[in-house]
Amino acid sequence: MAGYDFAAIEKKWQQYWSDNETFRQPNPGEPNFADRPRMYVLDMFPYPSGAGLHVGHPEGYTATDIMVRYRRMKGFNVLHPMGYDAFGLPAEQYAVEHGVHPRETTERNIANIERQIKMFGFSYDWSRRIATTDPDYYRWTQWIFLQLFNSWYDPQANAARPISELISRLESGQSVVGIGGEVQFNTSDGLTPYFGGPIGTIKFHELSPEHRREIIDSHRLAYMAEVPVNWCPKLGTVLANEEVTNEGRSERGNWPVYRRALKQWMLRITSYADRLLDDLQMLDWPESIKIMQRNWIGRSEGADVDFCIAGSPEIITVYTTRPDTLFGATYMVLAPEHPLVEEITSDAQRDAVREYVRQSAGKSELERTAETKEKTGVFTGAYAVNPVNDERIPVWIADYVMMGYGTGAIMAVPAHDTRDLEFAEQFDLPIIQVVQPPGGTDFRGYVGDGVAVNSGQFDGLETAEFKKKITAWLEQRGLGKAAVNYKLRDWLFSRQRYWGEPFPLVHCEKCGVVPLPEDSLPLELPEMEDFTPASSDDPSAPPSPPLGKMAGWVETTCPACGAPAQRELNTMPQWAGSCWYYLRFLDAKNDKAFVDPEIEKYWMGPREDAPAGGVDLYVGGAEHAVLHLLYARFWHKVLFDLGYVSSPEPFRKLFNQGMIRSFAYRDSRGMNVAYDEVDLREDGAYHRQTGEKLAESVEKMSKSLKNVVNPDEVIGQYGADTFRLYEMFMGPLDASKPWNTRDVPGVYRFLNRVWRMIAGTEDASSLLGETQCDTVERALHKLTKKVGKDIEAMKFNTAIAAMMEFVNLVYGKAGRISPDQAERFVLLLAPLAPHMAEELWQKLGHEETLAYESWPVYDDNMIAAEEATLAVQVNGKVRGRVTVSADASEDAIMEAVLAEAKVASALAGKQIVKQIIVPGRIVNLVVK
RNA sequence: GCCGGAGUGGCGGAAUUGGCAGACGCGCGGGAUUCAAAAUCCCGUUAUGGCAACAUAGUGUGGGUUCGAGUCCCACCUCCGGCACCA
Known part of the structure; x- marks a missing residue:
């Protein structure tokens, strides 16, 4: 059929947009910048995998493209960029397996994915394109890392501050160092000048230089620590939890992963736990995502309680959210890794305890958690003393207690904790009720609130009240204190791989860890022939990152003292680059700063109606609900604290497209x-x-x-406009929906009908006619309202359905459409099917692109119906309908209703008890 | 186990948020056009009964609120997503 030649049309307009830089959006300060309302619409940028795009990617991209095309026509400055998240394990692993350099495969994959993205005719401002692997980009990733390294979290200010502030505070004696190395205010400063600081504290200048450095380093937002990690000897790297399968193997390659302690770079995200939690309320995000983030942060309130060990000077602190159940604690459990296990174990139990510790150390995280059916553990031979009643309770070790949460020790209350109950039943430990559940519920395993029993002077208290009382009671006696805990852990930030950002640091024997000067960045990834990581079958083999093989690169001089020094061999994880890419898009070419402050403020600054500031619309899959979005929020808040960005949050509105x-x-x-x-x-x-x-x-x-389903094939057969329309027509954007290729011809037919309606074909003339049909005009006003409203609400499926109805009307009842009406219809279609719309626009006599034409306006008077048809119900059942004028009075309506034959027959012999009239909708008569 | 989300024709879905259930599209059936086919156009299409007008039932299941429930409340079932010994 000659007529709608989508292939030629799409090629032509993509070329036009590209040649004319139609979608280039100038920044404030640039020529051609017009001061208009802003709108920053962002897609989650893709990882350029070798497989290319699948049909899920363009779903979100199409939605945002519709939004921005619509906004341009509504007179907004629109920022809509695209780039690539190109560092990471898959590219590198592929490169290793095929003996190709990851830069090469990455470039190839980017080229392919960009070709695919461009097929859809998305209106990105390609001048802002970035890839996280560009040295010009990761220069600033490294720079941000240095900001983290050079900052600490000041609890008084509740914000990140330059580490220099901490140092001067310590040097001036304003702060002192506690026993555990923690920094605290010198409370006695000025009061007892000759007797030093509070008990147990040391002044900074009294410490050795090494010790001083240690104190400083341990307060940085980026710090090194020995932590348990997922170590995959075969891949030669540590892995993030989400890179490990449920079976305890590597996602990539399916190799065994072991739990092992290694010294790693960490980012202090836990300092931000409360702010990350609290600031969720200012975000326009799906509630489900907010809940997932809240759960991930996992804040809980409770108390730390000290238990003495009988016949030992040791004290074991437990964390509990239920201090009100202290009287029901019948035993205590330590994690096998707990530092005091060795101390308190009795000689009689030593062998058994050591054996158990050895066994659980060998278990992977999975093995420890998978065995949910049966609890295991060993008695240490020691007894703890319950501070509330001086009862002696046995101390066990068991792997259902994790060292990584709370204090690594619990008081067990089997009556009111499911896990403790299981354990107590397994080992025949006593179970004492201390909470009386409401109603007749059995107390065993009851974990809800109730009334205290068997709790001495506290009997009769409600759970909430009891918690407050007992916490105060403990605090008074120095036996415990209120405490808050988080599930959130600090972010393990280093990988022993090649394909990532190098850390801009050197290790100097004399100066310790020394950051590179900012003006020396980027520290480029060295070109390597053999970037294969050291692979091993031995779980205890030491990590040896590939960068270690580049002796010429590793050996360098210390920027501080000039002595020989070694570069850091780890690289950053894939998340690093995606933590701040939305900021680089604002000012992608800036070589003086990661973003110009004025430009950042224009696009992302807080506004009266949006105090969070940030990206106006961020669209992507829900798989990034927690990590990416949490990490990016964390970095953003650090940059905010340090004054580099003006908005407290990076993404004001988030939308998850369905799978x-x-x-x-x-x-x-x-x-x-x-x-x-x-x-x-x-x-x-x-x-x-x-x-x-x-x-x-x-x-x-x-x-x-x-x-x-490969999008290339669908586009080849039906064109990009059809593809876009199909994905938007499938159903609500946020719902998961099945792709059904059989349905694609439906929207293709619709586009063909639109084409024929306005342009005609060889064997069918168009429906253009000079005389304007009033029915079409009314329908068009209604459609304009509907499409605008639906696009703003991202309900594209119903917008398209309404357009189909309109076209059906023109074909059927009306039989014609005027050129002026056709133009307005084309503008309505433009955001959804831009190629066809441009072509028809041109055919209607325009020379310029329609991308910046004004969105059609509608007149509500044209939409208001003159007449309304009301359904008439009798006792809730529709018995007939009447047509009355839209502004008919109730009396007039009732008159018409009673005159309607069907209604009259349904009313025959009955009495109307009540009448409900809903204007424009329905009349319901209740009869007896 | 816990936390989310969702259940509507043969299929994808719509329903102005408590007011005529099934818009729109697919598929299917019939017709027009054609030598024929493709494409296109028109009509029909929840089920049951009826030639029909129409009647009755009907939004996962059971109950409830209401003049009126797909929509609100209670209990349950199924599917999808996330977390998972977090003390």
């Missing part, structure tokens, strides 16, 4: 069958060759299920 899944077919042996072997018949799917009936299900797209 696009697709049909998967499986034969009787459970083998997946690819689409080209599936024969779809009326009663189901059959195998083309064997004729066997296949089982159909809807699954996440994956290679192994053979159900991946």
Whole structure:
């Protein structure tokens, strides 16, 4: 059919947009910048994998493209950039396996994915394109790392501050160092000048230089610490939790992963726990994502309680959220790794305890947590003294207590804790009720609130009240104090891999860890022939990062003292680059700063109606609900504290597009069958060759299920506009929906109808006619209102349905459309199917792009119906309908209703008890 | 186990937020056009009964509130996503 030649049209307009830089958005201060309302709309930038885009990527990209095209027509300055999150393990692993340099595969993958993205005709400002692997980009990633390194979290200010402030505070004696190395205010300063600081504290200048450095380093936002990590000897690197499968193996390569303590770089995200939690309330995010972040941060309030060990000077502190159940504590459990285990274990129990500790150390995290059915543990032979009643309770060790949370020790209250109950039953330990549940519920395992029993003078108190009382009671006696705990851990920030940002640091024997001067950045990743990590089968083999092999790169001089020094060999994790890319888009070419403050303020600064500031709309998949979004918020807050950005939050509004899944077919042996072997018949799917009936299900797209839909093919067959329209028409943007290629021709037909309506084809003339049809005019006003409203609410499916109805009307009842009406319709279509819209716009006699045409306006008077048809119900059942003028009075309506024959017959012999009239909708008569 | 989200025709979904359930699209059936087909256009399409007008039932299940419930409340079932011995 000659007519709608999508291939030619799409190529032509993509070329036009590119040649004319149609979507380049100048920054404030640049020529052609117009002062208009701003809108920053951002897609989560893709990881350029070798597989390219799947149909899920363009779903979000299409949605944002519609939003920005609409906003441009509404007179906004629109920032809409795209880039690539290109460092990371998959690219590197692929490179290792194929013997190609990761830079090469990365560049190739980026080229391919960009080709794909451009096929869709998205209106990105490509002049702002970035890749996290560009030295010009990661120069600033390194720079931000240095800000983290050179800062500490000041609890008084509740904000990050330059580390120099801490140093001068210590040097002036304003602050002193406590026993544990913690910094505290010198409370006695000025009062007892000759007797030093508070008990147990030391003045800074009294410490050795090494010790001083240690104190400083341990307060930085980026610090090194020995922590338990997921160590994969085969990949030769530590892995983040999400890079480890449920089976305790590496996501990439499926190799064993071991729990092991290694000295690593950490970022002090836990200092921000409360702010990350509290500031969620100022964000326009899906509630479910906020809840996930809250759970991840996992703030809980309770108390630290000190238990003495009988016959030992040791004190064991436990953390509990239920201090009100202290009287029910019948034993205590330490994590096997707890430092006091060795101290308190009795000689009789020593062998058994050591054996248990050894066993649990060998277990992976998975093995420890998977064995949920049966609890294990060993008695240490020691007894603790319950501070509330001086009862002696046995101290056990068990691996259901984790060293990483709270104090690594618990008081066990089997009556009111499910896990403790299980353990107590397993080992026959006493169970004492201390909470009376409301109603007749059994107290055993009751974890809710109730009334205290068996709790001495506290009996009869409600749980909440009891908690307050007992905490105060403990504090008075120095036996404990109120405490807050978080599930959130500090962020393990180093990887022993090649393909990541190098740390801009050197290790100097004399000066310790020394940052590189900022003006020496970027510290470029050295070119290497062999970037393969040291692979091993030995879980205890020492890590040896690939960068260590570049002796010429590693050996350098200390920027502080000039002595020989070594570079840091670790690289940053993949999350680093994505933590701040939205800021670089603002000012992608700036070589003086990561972003110009004025430009940042224009695009992201807080506004009266949006105190959080930040990106106006951020669209991406829910798989980044926690980590990416939490890490980025953390970095942003650090930059905010240090005065580099003006908004407290990076993403004001977040929207998660739903996952696009697709049909998967499986034969009787459970083998997946690819689409080209599936024969779809009326009663189901059959195998083309064997004729066997296949089982159909809807699954996440994956290679192994053979159900991946490739956008290139769909675009080749139907064009980008059809693709875009189909994905938007499938259903609500945030819902998970199955891709069904069979449905694609529906929207393709619609576009063809639009084309023929305005441009005509060889064998059918257009429906353009000079006389304006009033019905069409009214419908068009209604449509304008509807489409605008739906786009703003991101309800594209109903916007498209309304356009289809409009076109059906023009084809059917009206039979014609005036050129002026056609123009307005084209403008409404433009955000959704931009190529066709541009082409039709041109055919209607315009020379310029429609990208900056004004959005059509509607007149509510044209929409208001003159007449309304009301359904008439009798006792809730529709018995007829009446048409009355829109402003009819109730009496007039009732008159019409009673005159309606069907209603009258339904009313025959009955009495109207009540009448409900909903204007413009319904009349309900209640009769007896 | 805990925390979210969702269950509406053969399928994807709509329903102005308590007011005519099934918009729009797919598929299917019928018709027009054609030598024929593709494409296109028109009509029909929740189920049951009826030639029809129409009647009855109907939004996962059971109960409730209301003149009126897909929408609100209570209990339950199923599916999807996340977390998971967090003391």
